[in-house]
Amino acid sequence: MSANKKPNAGPQPGGARHFDAPAHTRGQSIFLDDIPLVHGTLFGAAFGSPIAHGHIRQLHLDEAVQCPGVVRIFTHKDVSGENQIGGIVPDEPLFAETHVHYCGMPVAFVVATSDAAARHAVSKIKADIDPLPVTTDPREAQARGELIVPPRTFRLGDTAAAWQHCIHIIEGRTETNGQEHLYIETQGAYALPQENNAIRVYSSTQAPTATQRAVGKITGLAMHAIDVEVTRLGGGFGGKEDQANGWAALCALACLHLGTPVKYALPRTDDIVMTGKRHPYSSDFKLGLDAEGKILAYEVSFYQNAGAAADLSPAVLERTLFHCTNSYYIPNVKATAYSCRTHLPPNTAFRGFGGPQGMFVIEAAIAKAAETLGMPATRIQKANLLRSGDEFPYGQKAVSEAHACWQKAEQLYGIDVLEQQVEDFNAKHRLTKKGIAFMPICFGISFTKTLLNQARALVHVYTDGSVSLSTGAVEMGQGVNSKMIQVAATVFSIDAALVRIQATSTQRIANTSPSAASATADLNGKAVEMACHAILDRLRPVAAAELNANPALRSSQATVDPASIQIRNGLVYNDGEPTILHWKQLIMAAYVRRVSLSEHSHYATPQIHFDYTKEKGHPFAYHVYGTAIVTATLDCLRGRYSIDAVKIVHDAGASMNLTIDRGQIEGGIVQGIGWMTMEEVVYDEKGRLRSNTLSTYKVPDIYSAPAEIAVDFLHTDRNNLAVFRSKAVGEPPLMYGIGAWFALRNAIRAFNPAARLPFDAPLTPEKALMGLYQKQPSHVAG
Ligand code: MOS
Numbered sequence: 001m002s003a004n005k006k007p008n009a010g011p012q013p014g015g016a017r018h019f020d021a022p023a024h025t026r027g028q029s030i031f032l033d034d035i036p037l038v039h040g041t042l043f044g045a046a047f048g049s050p051i052a053h054g055h056i057r058q059l060h061l062d063e064a065v066q067c068p069g070v071v072r073i074f075t076h077k078d079v080s081g082e083n084q085i086g087g088i089v090p091d092e093p094l095f096a097e098t099h100v101h102y103c104g105m106p107v108a109f110v111v112a113t114s115d116a117a118a119r120h121a122v123s124k125i126k127a128d129i130d131p132l133p134v135t136t137d138p139r140e141a142q143a144r145g146e147l148i149v150p151p152r153t154f155r156l157g158d159t160a161a162a163w164q165h166c167i168h169i170i171e172g173r174t175e176t177n178g179q180e181h182l183y184i185e186t187q188g189a190y191a192l193p194q195e196n197n198a199i200r201v202y203s204s205t206q207a208p209t210a211t212q213r214a215v216g217k218i219t220g221l222a223m224h225a226i227d228v229e230v231t232r233l234g235g236g237f238g239g240k241e242d243q244a245n246g247w248a249a250l251c252a253l254a255c256l257h258l259g260t261p262v263k264y265a266l267p268r269t270d271d272i273v274m275t276g277k278r279h280p281y282s283s284d285f286k287l288g289l290d291a292e293g294k295i296l297a298y299e300v301s302f303y304q305n306a307g308a309a310a311d312l313s314p315a316v317l318e319r320t321l322f323h324c325t326n327s328y329y330i331p332n333v334k335a336t337a338y339s340c341r342t343h344l345p346p347n348t349a350f351r352g353f354g355g356p357q358g359m360f361v362i363e364a365a366i367a368k369a370a371e372t373l374g375m376p377a378t379r380i381q382k383a384n385l386l387r388s389g390d391e392f393p394y395g396q397k398a399v400s401e402a403h404a405c406w407q408k409a410e411q412l413y414g415i416d417v418l419e420q421q422v423e424d425f426n427a428k429h430r431l432t433k434k435g436i437a438f439m440p441i442c443f444g445i446s447f448t449k450t451l452l453n454q455a456r457a458l459v460h461v462y463t464d465g466s467v468s469l470s471t472g473a474v475e476m477g478q479g480v481n482s483k484m485i486q487v488a489a490t491v492f493s494i495d496a497a498l499v500r501i502q503a504t505s506t507q508r509i510a511n512t513s514p515s516a517a518s519a520t521a522d523l524n525g526k527a528v529e530m531a532c533h534a535i536l537d538r539l540r541p542v543a544a545a546e547l548n549a550n551p552a553l554r555s556s557q558a559t560v561d562p563a564s565i566q567i568r569n570g571l572v573y574n575d576g577e578p579t580i581l582h583w584k585q586l587i588m589a590a591y592v593r594r595v596s597l598s599e600h601s602h603y604a605t606p607q608i609h610f611d612y613t614k615e616k617g618h619p620f621a622y623h624v625y626g627t628a629i630v631t632a633t634l635d636c637l638r639g640r641y642s643i644d645a646v647k648i649v650h651d652a653g654a655s656m657n658l659t660i661d662r663g664q665i666e667g668g669i670v671q672g673i674g675w676m677t678m679e680e681v682v683y684d685e686k687g688r689l690r691s692n693t694l695s696t697y698k699v700p701d702i703y704s705a706p707a708e709i710a711v712d713f714l715h716t717d718r719n720n721l722a723v724f725r726s727k728a729v730g731e732p733p734l735m736y737g738i739g740a741w742f743a744l745r746n747a748i749r750a751f752n753p754a755a756r757l758p759f760d761a762p763l764t765p766e767k768a769l770m771g772l773y774q775k776q777p778s779h780v781a782g
Contacts, residue, residue: 013724014486015496016657018479020232030231032188032204033265041190042071044250044264045118047108047125048274049100052136052343052687054129056098056107064110064124069117073125074109074254081220085245087210089148089310092346094218094249100129101308102345103688104274106246111254111262119267134687138303138340139282148306148339149314154321154615156393157332159288162297166288170369174285174361174759178305178681179278179350179674180691182699183476185234187275188265189248191255198225199252205244206236206474207514212506214245215252223506226252231503233476237671238349240476241514242312243275273692277681278350279316280305281357287365288332293373293380297332300324300361304347304354306339311346313339316354318448321615322394323355326362327402327442327625328381329390343687349516351671351734355443360676360738363439364759367742377742378438382406386442395616398442401625401651405714406440409627409649412712418629426750431636434644435747439628439739443732444620445518445722446608452513453605453621455523459488459531461597465584467492467499471524472512474504478730479660483521484528486656487723491532493567494583518730522621523603525723531601540565542590543572546581554579605721621721624732625651626714628669630706630739634747639769641747643673643740645708652713653720653727661726665711665733672737674700676761677744748772 023029061073076083076095086092096107108125112118135141163169189211190202199221205211208228215226228248233240247264254262266274281304288297302320306313317339324335335358370377385402392398409415422434446453458470469488475481481501489496502508513523544562547554554560554574566573572581590597610617631644646669655661678698682690691697717725741763748755748771757763757771 012658013656014489016486016659017482018660018663019482019485020475031185031234032190032202033185035190035202037263038192038261041261041263042111042113042258043115043118044254044262045110045115045122046106046250046270046274047110047122048104049096049107049129050103050127051100051129051131052103052134053132054100055132056096056100057128057130059107060126061108064121067117067121067124069113070121071111071113072254072258074111075107078257079218079253080256081216081218084217085214085249086310087242088312088314092309092311094246102343104345105308106250109250109254111258134343134685136342136344136683136685136687138280138305138342141340141342142303142338146341148310148341151336151338152317152321152615153334153336154324154393155334156391159297159299159332159334162332163288165290166296167291168289168369168372169286170365170372171286172364172368172759174283174364176281176357176360176761178280178347179679180272180681180697181237181239181277181350183233183235183237183239186266186268186271187240187244187247189251190261190263191248191251192261193255193259199255200227200229201248201252202229203244203248204233204240205230205248206233206240206476206516207242207244207512208474208504208506209512210242210514211245211248214249218249218253219256227505227507229503229505230474233474236476237351238353238516239275241349241516243348269692273689274345276307276311276345276347278675279313279347279354279357281320283361285361285365287369289369289373289380293375293383295328295330295380295384298325298330298362298365299334302337302358304337304339305342305344307342307344307346309346311348313347315449316349318354320354320358322444322448322619324358324362325393326359327386327440328362328384329386330384333393335393344683351668352731353517355731356672356675356735356738359441359735360761363738363742367745381438381440385440394619396618396620399622399718401714401716402440402442405625405627405649405651408712408714409629409647412649413629413647413710415629418631422631433634433636433747433750434631435634435743435745435750436629436631437739437742437746439630439736439742441626441732441735443624443735445522445622445624445728446605446620447513447517447519448610448619450608450610450619453519453523453608454603455513455527456509456600456602457524457527457531458508458600459528459535459598461535461587463588463591465498465587468502469499469528470502470505470508471528472504472509473520473524474515476515478664479657480515480520480524482660483525483657483723487525487528488532491529491536494570518728518732522721522723522728523605527601527603529723530603531599534599534601535597536567538595539586539590542593542595543581543586546586546589547574547579553581607721622727624727626732626736628736628739630743632740632743632747634744634751634768636751636772639765639772641744641765641768643706645710646706646736646739647710648736649712649714650733651716651727652729653722654715654717654725655713656724656726658713661729662711664729666709668731668733669709669736670700670705672734673706673740676737676741677763678704680762680764744768
């Protein structure tokens, strides 16, 4: 990736960097599989249903039980609590009982003396299952009334009345496929018995409390008897927000029954087959515009493929509705969403959480409108960008950076020149074409479920001046721990090396919200900020008392007032003048004076609310905006392509760590491009995953990453409720990748103006080739 423009952000507090980088680089970081095993540890492996839907007649475990090393095989009959792990809706048994609902659904759990023995025994399990009809299509499921939760509709204005004012009305259908998370570290857990019938679980989870709760439900233990601890994850991307729980519950159940430690780290293929993915969506749109391209009305129906159980689908569905108008103001909107129950593994959170699926549809509608109106899509996009004060369909008013990002991108990257280059190239080349597209984004920050927007931090200062920091945040590579260290180091104004962040533990921090929704740094960072300030407030009077008792420590002879005490770079200042009292001496003085050096703080995002009966409110603390300009080159003989460049202006607020934020942006774009162009999840009609290995499921590698990613930060200093005004960065950049789909589409149309490409993602080379040589408008879609 190319070097980027010099960042125009403010100073970076607290020694901004990724504090995990040295240990990662040396291979010293501890992931689940690196935890030293306790003597006597046993190993689990799950037997998943070989078919997608059926009635279990009989389970044959005899041969497996006889296999060498097998200690015990668990089924639903062994569940000491309740056989249920559904979080939002209690519709998901841990073990299948009488029926299986998807391929890979756990039916039995083998525990043996080694991984290999457990897996071998699993291969000897046989099940007689009478097959039942399988549904993989969400529209089919909806037609039969197979819904996870009742449908939801967001409304603004009056679409029915608006159509008559529209000069152009465009209708169509879109499809977006799922996406495999492919975190580098697969799912896993390691459960250890503790005294007095308690249990400790190491889990690769984004949600320690959800894991604790699920373990409690399955085992029947109270939450206080279950400690869940997470050092870090080798990636999550949403795949471990809900779906880490089952593996932890299996290990915990076996651990309690056997009184021995039990570990289960999933082999890659099991992980790919048994876990859910990004939700595929099928959608219908209707867009109405005036002659100038101003959008007057938008109606959309979303059919979400939820899979066999609710998992997080209702929440994902909601975010699709929240983001259905992307960064545009549309005065009349009616958006309805159906969460459809099919026989696929329960689909789950994935970076963007339904938002990208909603945004693709409005971008498709605009692209189709541009064709009809004979104007560039960019003109329609730009003419409809949100302005501050515009109302979202859910009632919140925008504080918009949409125009600022768009205009800065046009100027900074020289859009006239870029467009001319594409035009010149296409005029000169017959069998290679370039395409260019803009992708503006707008993403709301906060959990849409308001109650989840709370977090806690525990800060201890030890008598040597070193600081221990615990939060509910889970580090999964995104750098949240680095940001937490920065917050503490900045508030105390001490060297970041004095601050150590502890593993995330339900013993230290209770009732954590998942590390998700891009909100982890904000929520936990605000709690850290509060805790450090509380300690600092107790240190000021100590410093004043010390200085008053020892005049030799200071230059001025006047009595020191606690209010005039400051700490800067580890030194106490009085009234702006340095003293010779250091942080470490101050801490010891506080201890001697029996002043508390510990604090536990609680933060709850202010101002947010949502009324589900009206589907209106103010659900987000703020929005993140941005604009990407994507250019692509297409080989018109073979359908192969490359993404030349993604040039971005990203609204970071006042970024507190440009290194981490840039990393999130680059990673998000590549992941988004993968979803839109190459990652093809294929289930057959029997609900079996065909793309179940990395030879049949193509993810972007370094060769398919854009040749250039340019990131410019739009620096803003609004009081935005973000930690240190540094806006959330986890999910929004993924949606820049949607621009790649439309850049490729434009390249196809440069070769074949008759192409009416279905709005069907991913746009694989095969589909590109079909579009390049399509003779007549497709009747399928588009
Ligand atoms: Mo994230 S997709 O909100 O776990």
